[in-house]
Amino acid sequence: xxxxxxxxxxxxxxxxxxxxxxxxxxxxxxxxxxxxxxxxxxxxxxxxxxxxxxxxxxxxxxxxxxxxxxxxxxxxxxxxxxxxxxxxxxxxxxxxxxxxxxxxxxxxxxxxxxxxxxxxxxxxxxxxxxxxxxxxxxxxxxxxxxxxxxxxxxxxxxxxxxxxxxxxxxxx
Numbered sequence: 001x002x003x004x005x006x007x008x009x010x011x012x013x014x015x016x017x018x019x020x021x022x023x024x025x026x027x028x029x030x031x032x033x034x035x036x037x038x039x040x041x042x043x044x045x046x047x048x049x050x051x052x053x054x055x056x057x058x059x060x061x062x063x064x065x066x067x068x069x070x071x072x073x074x075x076x077x078x079x080x081x082x083x084x085x086x087x088x089x090x091x092x093x094x095x096x097x098x099x100x101x102x103x104x105x106x107x108x109x110x111x112x113x114x115x116x117x118x119x120x121x122x123x124x125x126x127x128x129x130x131x132x133x134x135x136x137x138x139x140x141x142x143x144x145x146x147x148x149x150x151x152x153x154x155x156x157x158x159x160x161x162x163x164x165x166x167x168x169x170x171x172x
Contacts, residue, residue: 007055011062012042012149018073020111022118025084031098039120040151041069041127047143047164056143068130075111077118087112120158124150128162140164 021036043065045056078087078096086097094110096103115122128148132140140146147161 006046007049008044008046009055009058009061010042010044011058011065012040013062013066016041016062016065016069018069018075020072020075020077022077024117024119025082025098029099031085031101034103037152039072039123041065042149042151043127043131044147044149045143046145046147050142060139064131064134065127067134068127072111072123074109076105076109077111077113077123078105079115079118079122080112081114081116083116120150120152120156121160124148124158124160125162128160132162132164 017038017040019036019038021034023032023034025031043061045061047055049055076094078094079085080087084098088095089107089110089112092107094105094107094112096105113123113126115126125148127150128146131146131148143164145161145163147159149157149159151157
């Protein structure tokens, strides 16, 4: 039995990078020091070929990813859904607290992410969801999956695959 071919398109460019600071918590009570990374992003979309004989336009994928990467560049990434990190944003400042620690940042320097922890995994998921929301149902119709990879240090990637309604693999 011959299986139908599957198709994916992927973008990863030297300019799909952002420099940003964060800190994460782990093991319940450990909170890292504030630090930064030069994060790198790759995005892959899977689905059948359309009438133009491609899965998704490389340029549209690259440009949408670049816009999101630009939003994150030179920012402080803060989680808004963390149980122990309280983040409060005013017009001029953002305050983050964890136990006895307190940080205050200029509002324009912060990105408040609706995630539990600002791990590479959660950032990858957030980027993927932002792309899906940006494109809307019409643009993602027929696609099977989006995969976002975020590298926080050379050789250390987190990957998030988000299934889409798409077309069943055996259709077409």
